[in-house]
Amino acid sequence: MSGGKVVRIAGGQGFWGDWLEAPVRQVQGGPIDYLMMDYLAEVTMSIMQKQRSRNPHAGYARDFVPLMERILPDIVKKGIRVTSNAGGVNPRGCAEAVLDSARKLGLGGKLKVGLVTGDDLLPDLDELIAAGHEMRDMETGRPLSDIRDRVLSANAYLGMQPMVEALRRGAQVVITGRVTDTGLTLAPMFHEFGWDFDDWDKVAAGTVAGHIIECGAQSSGGNLLKDWRSVKGLANPGFPIVEAHEDGSFVITKHPGTGGVVSVPSVTEQLVYEMGDPHQYITPDGVADFTTIRLKRAGKDRVQVSGIRGGPRTPMLKVSIAYFYGYKAVGTLVYGWPDAHDKARAADAILRQRLKDLGLEFEQILTEYVGVDATHGRLAGPASPELPEVQLRIGVRSTDKAAVERFTREIAPLVLTGPPSVTGFAGGRPQVEEIVAYWPALIDRTAVEPGVRVEILEA
Amino acid sequence: MATAKTVPLQLRYLAHARSGDKGNTANVGLIALEPEWYDLLRKAVTVARVRRHFRGMVSRVDRYELPNLSALNFLLHDALDGGGTISLKTDAQGKVYSTALLRMEVPVPVAVARKARKGAR
Known part of the structure; x- marks a missing residue:
């Protein structure tokens, strides 16, 4: 060089x-x-x-x-x-x-x-599937036809x-x-x-x-x-x-x-x-x-x-497919010294019991204690009772929008009906979010490349 | 064969790291702080040890060697609660799995541990 x-x-x-x-x-x-x-x-x-x-x-x-x-x-x-x-x-x-x-x-x-x-393969997706392009999820191996009606975008x-x-x-x-x-x-x-x-x-x-x-x-x-x-x-x-x-x-x-x-x-x-x-x-x-x-x-x-x-x-191209998966919401509360982690854990147990008593079903309920274990899990070791505060962070995921919606109304009540020294709820109810998930797949490049166009436009 | 006396040392003194995601898999690239420590990392940071370190947090662990970069690359499967937009985790994209690996202790010769600890100051 x-x-x-x-x-x-x-x-x-x-x-x-x-x-x-x-x-x-x-x-x-x-x-x-x-x-x-x-x-x-x-x-x-x-x-x-x-x-x-x-x-x-x-x-x-x-x-x-x-x-x-x-x-x-x-x-x-x-x-x-x-x-x-x-x-x-x-x-x-x-x-x-x-x-x-x-x-x-x-x-x-x-x-x-x-x-x-x-x-953009979305307009031709059914034709491609019919022609035998299965576009299986590279992680799970499932064929795209399993979720065809929920596909939002498909791009090679x-x-x-x-x-x-x-x-x-x-x-x-x-x-x-x-x-x-x-x-x-x-x-x-x-x-x-x-x-x-x-x-x-x-x-x-x-x-x-x-x-x-x-x-x-x-x-x-x-x-x-x-x-x-x-x-x-x-x-x-x-x-x-x-x-x-x-x-x-x-x-x-x-x-x-x-x-x-x-x-x-x-x-x-x-x-x-x-x-x-x-x-x-x-x-x-x-x-x-x-x-x-x-x-x-x-x-x-x-x-x-x-x-x-x-x-x-x-011979293959990767295809990036996005599809509708379901709903999620994440709620947070902050518990203060002393024993902040214990208070947050007690609140989590109460909330989970209430969700269960309401008969709500979720694919996942995930609790993290920010300041204790949110990023490193148990590797972070035990929490000191002297921690100044711990944020309780609970997320739920479900295909049932009503269940997620109800969950978002169960956070604020903990303030007056749960463990003490709680704050940080000023943001109001958590938002219900639609989950658009990613489906990585492969497709024969001969099915895509003939449709690629280059144009020159002038100002 | 005489073996040098070893002491346990956290990887943070021997390596730096960056992590990212591919779907529900997190990757951690572990890079020796001194090229001469790469061989030690290669021998000490085994798939079995990493799997034990992350037990309950990941399923399978793969390891790849990059001697040219004095680095090892680890794939931690099923580490991200579904990953991407599905995940409910704070660290849905595995950005801080890097330092989670640096918490791991490995046995190192006393002289290396001394030098590594000094470098960290």
């Missing part, structure tokens, strides 16, 4: 709800060639599907449009290109909203938006290829629905270096680069456990930037003058995040072997990544 072309790809958002200033600072804080913004978590698509069913113009990450409005003048001037899956279940609506913003800003004729569609994870085509055809902003997080980084690399889609080591390298920056500042000092007190300047965290080289190696860094840290430990913590079998990190574009990654410090806030090996893509 010496000399030659360098392509700078900046991570701008790690999820829908990430720090809104990050993309702006990535664009203004130093040189970058691409800005990638990942918006889609596993059940985000179903939330968007619900929004679109109420309003045909909705169904994408709404924050993306005002954000683009802030950065469009800069990115047009500097020639920075954007890849994002902000399109959700309505990438066309998202693309049109961005084009409207561009026109408002006087950028008419100066912006091409690439639109990738074809990931597309890889980088349609995004590379959009870039090749001149798109400055590429907007997609359900593409992989890693594809948003892979596409700029493959477009710039002209790598072959079957060059598996390059696919693996780009996949690792994408994995490192897809969670925003989580690779540059955010949520870093090692020596966390030594991480400075997180009021203005530098989001990660990939400096990609033609040989497939790359450097992870961040803009000068920003907070956080890019170090071998910060990158390593992100590499192991949400990891399964490290030998087989499977994406639609290929399979990366995380046991081949070599990390080396390459100066202040610079980590060099090299040596990555990979293997061929599989």
Whole structure:
């Protein structure tokens, strides 16, 4: 890795709800060639599907449009290109909203938006099932037909290829629905270096680069456990930037003058995040072997990544399916010193007895004592009777909405009918929430890929 | 064969960690604080020990080795009350299973324990 072309790809958002200033600072804080913004978590698509069913113009990450409005003048001037899956279940609506913003800003004729569609399988779901695509839950093995009538969204994870085509055809902003997080980084690399889609080591390298920056500042000092007190300047965290080289190696860094840290430990913590079998990190574009990654410090806030090996893509694509599962509610009360834990436990027993006496049935009743065992269970050891307070946190889950509804009315009465020194109920009754659950499945890629389309729209 | 005297030491002095989720499975990546401690972790933090540590909290445990990162990756199955949006847990996405693993004690040579404790200050 010496000399030659360098392509700078900046991570701008790690999820829908990430720090809104990050993309702006990535664009203004130093040189970058691409800005990638990942918006889609596993059940985000179903939330968007619900929004679109109420309003045909909705169904994408709404924050993306005002954000683009802030950065469009800069990115047009500097020639920075954007890849994002902000399109959700309505990438066309998202693309049109961005084009409207561009026109408002006087950028008419100066912006091409690439639109990738074809990931949405919902309209064809019955046909696909009838054709023998069972789409079994990868965790439980159940066929999709078991829950067909409750399916809210179904989207195949597309890889980088349609995004590379959009870039090749001149798109400055590429907007997609359900593409992989890693594809948003892979596409700029493959477009710039002209790598072959079957060059598996390059696919693996780009996949690792994408994995490192897809969670925003989580690779540059955010949520870093090692020596966390030594991480400075997180009021203005530098989001990660990939400096990609033609040989497939790359450097992870961040803009000068920003907070956080890019170090071998910060990158390593992100590499192991949400990891399964490290030998087989499977994406639609290929399979990366995380046991081949070599990390080396390459100066202040610079980590060099090299040596990555990979293997061929599989014949299957992952499908992200969301379905209606049932209802849940979580209620909390705070018990004070002394013997706060004992008081909270007594309240829990009373509540459970009342639910039982009412004949209510739940799939699950889960009690946690925040301050004692909520995150580490019994590993946290016994609670001291001197604890200043303990929060009782009780959740229920059921397909019976009425049962969950009644549960929400059983929390407040404990204040006057249960153990003493209780407070923290000012928020009122807990909300009944609909549970939209996630059904991960696989589908033959030949059933999806012929329907993938790339269009170029102009402001 | 002479064996060095060992003492029990919490993993927090030997490793850092990050955890996340895949459905109802939590993963914990355990990373040696010093590369020279990776081998010790590999030998001491066995599937059997981790399963015992988390008994009643998880079903199956898988372990993968990443010597290139001085790291081990653990999959803790059925750890998240259904996971994702189904789970009623505070930590529905397994974000702090990382430090739950760092509570575990393993036997380490006295010299290593001394150095590790000093580093923690």
